[in-house]
Amino acid sequence: MKKPMQKIMKILEKNRINIIILIIIILNIYYYDPNIKYAEELDIPAGIGYDFQTKIDDIRYYRIPISTYIFNPNGTTTSTIHEGKGETLLKTRQYRQRKSNRKFLLGNEKAYLISQKSAYDGLNEITNLLFFNPLSNSRAFTLVCGGDPRDILSYKVQGYPNSADYIYGLMQNSPQYNFFPTKAYTTNINYYQLKTEGKNLVLPYIEKTRNGIEITGMALFKGDKMERKINVNEMHSLNRLREDKTKGIISIEKDYKNFAEMDCYIKRKVECYKEKGKYRFVIKLDIKGDMINCKSCRDELCNQEGKDGLVKKFEQKIYEESYKFINKMQNEYKVDALNLGSVAAAKYGRNTGVDWNQIVSDSEIELDINMRLIRGDRGTF
Numbered sequence: 191m192k193k194p195m196q197k198i199m200k201i202l203e204k205n206r207i208n209i210i211i212l213i214i215i216i217l218n219i220y221y222y223d224p225n226i227k228y229a230e231e232l233d234i235p236a237g238i239g240y241d242f243q244t245k246i247d248d249i250r251y252y253r254i255p256i257s258t259y260i261f262n263p264n265g266t267t268t269s270t271i272h273e274g275k276g277e278t279l280l281k282t283r284q285y286r287q288r289k290s291n292r293k294f295l296l297g298n299e300k301a302y303l304i305s306q307k308s309a310y311d312g313l314n315e316i317t318n319l320l321f322f323n324p325l326s327n328s329r330a331f332t333l334v335c336g337g338d339p340r341d342i343l344s345y346k347v348q349g350y351p352n353s354a355d356y357i358y359g360l361m362q363n364s365p366q367y368n369f370f371p372t373k374a375y376t377t378n379i380n381y382y383q384l385k386t387e388g389k390n391l392v393l394p395y396i397e398k399t400r401n402g403i404e405i406t407g408m409a410l411f412k413g414d415k416m417e418r419k420i421n422v423n424e425m426h427s428l429n430r431l432r433e434d435k436t437k438g439i440i441s442i443e444k445d446y447k448n449f450a451e452m453d454c455y456i457k458r459k460v461e462c463y464k465e466k467g468k469y470r471f472v473i474k475l476d477i478k479g480d481m482i483n484c485k486s487c488r489d490e491l492c493n494q495e496g497k498d499g500l501v502k503k504f505e506q507k508i509y510e511e512s513y514k515f516i517n518k519m520q521n522e523y524k525v526d527a528l529n530l531g532s533v534a535a536a537k538y539g540r541n542t543g544v545d546w547n548q549i550v551s552d553s554e555i556e557l558d559i560n561m562r563l564i565r566g567d568r569g570t571f
Contacts (some may be wrong), residue, residue, distance in 0.1 A: 233258045233292040236269060237354025239339025240316055241305040251275055254282040255340035257352045269352035271344050279319055296325040300358035302332045302377075303339040304393070309409055309416035313391070314384070317414070321381040328377045331361045334409040334416065336397040345398055353403060357396065364394070364405065369429035369438035369456065384414055388531030388546045392428065395419050412525050412547060427515035430508070431473055431557075432528045434458045440479070442507050452479040452504055452563075462533045469553040471530045477561040479504070497563055505561050516555050526550040 239255040254274040259267055272290055274282030287294060302320065304313065320326045335342050347356040364370040373379065375393055383391040391411040396403055408425040410417045420428065429436055436456050443449030457476040462469060481500075519527055524547060531546025 231292055233272065233290055233294045235259075235294075235296065235299040236352045237301045237303060237343050237357065238299055239303040239305070239335075239343055240308050241339050242308060242311070249277060251277060252279055252282050253340075254279070254286070255343055256286070257343040257354050259351060267351040269354075271340060273340065279315065296323070297327055299327050299330050300354045301330055301361075303335045303342055303357075303396075304332065305339050306334060306336055306409075306416070306419075309334045309393075309411075312414045313380075313411070314414040317377070317381055317384060320377045326377065330377065331358065331375050332377065332380055332393060333357070333361070333375065334393050334395045334419075336395065336406070342396070342398050342403060345403060347402065357403060360396075360403070360405065361394065365437060367438050368405075369426055369433065369436040370394075371429070371433040371436060374433070386532060387540050388526070388533070388535040389529045390526055390547070392432070392527060410523060410525050410527050417523060417525050423511070424515055424518070427511045428527055430456055430475065431458070431512055431515070439482075440504055440507065442503050449483075450481065450500065450503075451483040453482045454479040460528075460530060460533045462530070462537050464534075464538055469534055469549060470556070471533070471550075471553060472556045472558055473528070474558045475508070475560070477508075477559065478564050479561065480565045481563060501561050501563050505559050508559055508561075509557060512557050516557075520551045520555070524548070524551050528555075530555070 233256075235256045235258050237257040239253075241253045241255075242250050243253060244250050252275065256272050256274070257269050258272055259269055261267055272286050274284075274286030276282040276285050283294070302316075304316065308316070317332075321328075342357075343353055345353045347353050350356045361370075361375065365372045380391060380393075383389050391414070393409045393411070394405050395407040395409045397406045399406070405422070405425075407419050407421045408428060409419050426438065429438075434457060436458075438454060438456075439451055440454050441449060441451045455478045459474045459476075461472040461474065463472075464470075479501075484500075519525065526547045526549075528550070530550045530553070534549070535542075535546065
């Protein structure tokens with residue numbers, strides 16, 4: 191019995207290369223799929239825009255511009271714009287495919303750009319379509335854009351094959367200095383924000399300026415409809431009060447010769463109380479800061495009393511900016527942009543039929559700041 195086995199093993203050893211080649215050929219034949227295409231034969235989207243227009247016949251026509259990669263024979267990558275039009279979002283796919291000789295392949299898109307007009311009209315249809323499509327990229331960022339999404343997608347950014355790749359990098363690195371959350375504005379999170387009681391969606395607002403594409407504020411939503419855009423200063427206050435574990439720079443300045451800047455890491459916690467039928471919210475901010483630039487406060491950093499006084503100035507700045515935003519949110523915007531309603535609903539019960547935007551607008555909101563200076567000798571030149 192051993193001798194036949196030894197002969198077989200010797201034959202296999204002598205012909206192992208031929209056997210491996212034969213196995214590879216068999217596997218290729220077995221798993222061959224004629225539908226598999228080379229990247230050069232596919233329309234792979236980088237960014238997708240959403241817009242609509244209403245014509246004379248009073249029928250809405252969706253306009254969906256899509257920036258797709260072009261893989262050139264010399265190894266470089268560029269992009270082009272394909273636009274779909276139709277009475278429904280799905281009909282735009284039919285229109286687009288009639289003008290393209292390549293198979294459309296979702297899954298690698300970096301950004302979804304919603305026109306301001308579409309955002310005011312509502313995001314439910316768009317969000318549902320993306321969320322329930324298993325081929326769409328759930329990690330792509332959704333943003334509201336000023337103007338036509340096609341103009342932003344076709345904008346050329348030096349060093350990038352298309353503007354969508356640039357926007358993706360812009361959003362990935364935004365948490366470093368502007369108090370943006372590290373995980374937000376993607377399809378799954380947006381769907382969760384829209385469907386959870388007591389939560390309201392906010393999305394970054396981007397525009398094409400003379401300096402290029404940049405974040406110019408934040409879009410506030412009530413339900414699935416955009417309410418308004420806020421500027422960058424209010425955006426910083428919103429992010430500090432709304433998000434947990436954020437990072438950014440806070441500055442106090444009297445003039446160009448007297449200023450101080452601190453790199454801050456903020457943890458946020460919310461407590462809710464119900465007293466005589468009225469809600470009271472306490473937003474607690476635990477702030478750790480490094481003094482990174484202090485042109486006029488070198489002497490203050492030399493002793494503990496001076497450091498404490500400097501920290502008080504920063505706390506006062508945050509209090510003033512925060513309460514200014516809270517007052518506008520309650521009295522002018524009438525939107526629970528801080529998601530305080532979700533805290534109250536979790537504590538006192540859901541599905542009660544109350545309007546949390548109205549409840550929060552009529553509630554007392556307090557701010558409790560605990561700020562500590564971790565390092566204070568950097569930048570004291």
